Amino acid sequence: MRPTDLEALERFSAAIGREPAQVQAAGGNTSLKAEGILWVKASGFWLADAETRDIFVPVRLDRILGGIARDLADPVSAAVVGEANPMGLRPSIETTLHALLPHRVVVHTHSVRTIALAIREDAEALVASRLHGLRWAFIPYCKPGLPLTRRTAEALRQRPADVLILGNHGLVVGGDSLGEAESLLEEVERRLDAPAEPAAAGDLTALAAAAAGLNLRPVRHERAHGLAMNERWAAWCSRGSLYPDHVIFLGPGAVLLPDTGEAGRVAVAAAAQRASKLFILPGAGVLVPTDTTPSADELALCLALVMERVPADAKLRYLTAEDEAELLSWDAEKYRQALAQARQGG
Structure with a gap:
């Protein structure tokens, strides 16, 4: 049942999980869709541990999407493939967002380059000037999880997007392959980067x-x-x-x-x-x-x-x-x- 390219996602997840400018602690999550199953990072686990611990949970994609469509309070719990989740891990808080996006690979990080813009009152205008030519959307802050998924669904009905800038939150990119998602992440990071002002050392x-x-x-x-x-x-x-x-x-x-x-x-x-x-x-x-x-x-x-x-x-x-x-x-x-x-x- 385990897809052959999940190992590559684990390596990538561990790499970005070790980069504090991209992911901190248990923040951020990645996912892979294969044969109707969404493999998504478990809630509370660190991406940095992805190569040494089994941190991905399989959930049935059609059940999640059906639950979202029916406006269920919890579209995720009943969708977990229990026999392939022996440790009983909970899927990521953002599982519904990963399911909603049509991309095979989805990467959500708390990129400091993104957050430095996303916390500003003029965030959307600043992002617009930097992401010109990419398919992107700005999602104003709302509670992570289902509220964020619903707000994103509204935005995607207006136009499709491969990049989401989450106000006061972070970054999401999606691609049809891990290589495509990784390249897009690097491109967005390059465009959103800004000079870092050095700080004096503490006493x-x-x-x-x-x-x-x-x-x-x-x-x-x-x-x-x-x-x-x-x-x-x-x-x-x-x-x-x-x-x-x-x-x-x-x-x-x-x-x-x-x-x-x-x-x-x-x-x-x-x-x-x-x-x-x-x-x-x-x-x-x-x-x-x-x-x-x-x-x-x-x-x-x-x-x-x-x-x-x-x-x-x-x-x-x-x-x-x-x-x-x-x-x-x-x-x-x-x-x-x-x-x-x-x-x-x-």
């Missing part, structure tokens, strides 16, 4: 001292500490959340710490009530709670990589409080967080 000595006093820890990626070394970036990050996976793994927005003393401790306690987990200590670096998973480190790095590519005059569009609440209370995302705890021992 890791001061950060370590602050972490001990606040019951936090420094994030593991040195480049992420650049968020604390650029006043504009720190201010932008403190104003709200810019894309879904930030909310899932770091909570809403980011917190600017006033100091490392009593005021800082009060700020950390208040943030815990809001489920915010990213703390920026200006002039020093970035901290997270000691019990956060490696996914939090990857998303902190993602935010730094995005900020590096946003020009000073940009006007950003943030997720609303309602958007954040939907993500924080979503059962599917709680499942992803539980798997993040299990990976690498937490």
Whole structure:
């Protein structure tokens, strides 16, 4: 039952999964359609592990599409090929989107080059000037999963597209072969790229001292500490959340710490009530709670990589409080967080 070219998709998935400018933690997903079966990445698993773990789930394509047409609340669960899914993995949150698109191979990433444009108020106009000549569509932000699939279906009824720019979310490309999808991904990345503004290195000595006093820890990626070394970036990050996976793994927005003393401790306690987990200590670096998973480190790095590519005059569009609440209370995302705890021992 396993298609012969699934192995090639696994190699490709692992490669992009190891590239933090393309995929972070359990974000992103890939799929392959073969003989009526959609092989899609399992929810909560890392694309980086695709060559070492069995992370693709087979689902019956006609059942998913039929469920979407009938507006079922869950078109996916009953479509899983149980006998070929011995571990009982859940298909990706975006399985319906992969099924909807007509392409044999679909690749969805949280490309920082795309996000740096997709979080801007003028995102669609900026993308239009760069993707001229390609078949593309801009999909304004909506909750991932079925709402995104339905919004995409509306857009595709207007005109077909091989490239989707998801507002405040990421990138989707599709092709009739893996080679075609890979080439298109590279082309879109090239067109959307922008110079990265370098950031000063964090003060890791001061950060370590602050972490001990606040019951936090420094994030593991040195480049992420650049968020604390650029006043504009720190201010932008403190104003709200810019894309879904930030909310899932770091909570809403980011917190600017006033100091490392009593005021800082009060700020950390208040943030815990809001489920915010990213703390920026200006002039020093970035901290997270000691019990956060490696996914939090990857998303902190993602935010730094995005900020590096946003020009000073940009006007950003943030997720609303309602958007954040939907993500924080979503059962599917709680499942992803539980798997993040299990990976690498937490």
